[in-house]
Amino acid sequence: MQNWKRTMWILWFGVLLCSSSYTMSVPFLPLFLFDLGVEKDSVHLWAGIVHSAAFLVGAVMAPLWGMLADKYGKRKMVIRAGLSLVVIYALIAFVQTPWQLVVVRMMHGLVGGFVPASMSIVASIAPKENSAGASA
Numbered sequence: 001m002q003n004w005k006r007t008m009w010i011l012w013f014g015v016l017l018c019s020s021s022y023t024m025s026v027p028f029l030p031l032f033l034f035d036l037g038v039e040k041d042s043v044h045l046w047a048g049i050v051h052s053a054a055f056l057v058g059a060v061m062a063p064l065w066g067m068l069a070d071k072y073g074k075r076k077m078v079i080r081a082g083l084s085l086v087v088i089y090a091l092i093a094f095v096q097t098p099w100q101l102v103v104v105r106m107m108h109g110l111v112g113g114f115v116p117a118s119m120s121i122v123a124s125i126a127p128k129e130n131s132a133g134a135s136a
Contacts, residue, residue: 054105084112088107
């Protein structure tokens with residue numbers, strides 16, 4: 001197998017795990033919030049706050065991570081983001097209040113960037129004749 005294909009499949013698997021580890025848990029977020037003591041009338045508000053916290057912080061941090069990827073290399077940023085996400089996902093298991101969950105999700109947005117950095121690597125290493133299928 002060509003080297004770029006091996007890299008593509010490794011990153012594909014990482015993106016699959018990264019995406020599924022959070023998106024599969026989103027439907028259960030209200031139940032998790034109930035376990036954390038959120039009242040029934042405010043669970044929708046809390047779910048919105050928790051879910052959007054990472055995206056809000058991530059939108060602010062994305063230009064910084066992009067600049068650092070250009071300066072130090074995309075590979076280092078993928079490794080940094082991947083290892084950071086392992087820690088963040090593990091921390092979610094230990095939260096005891098809704099506010100702690102919001103903070104951990106904000107940390108997720110702070111250190112994220114695994115998926116776009118992975119896509120960028122695959123797009124830059126795939127041969128031109130394979131670039132459409134490799135980065136899609």
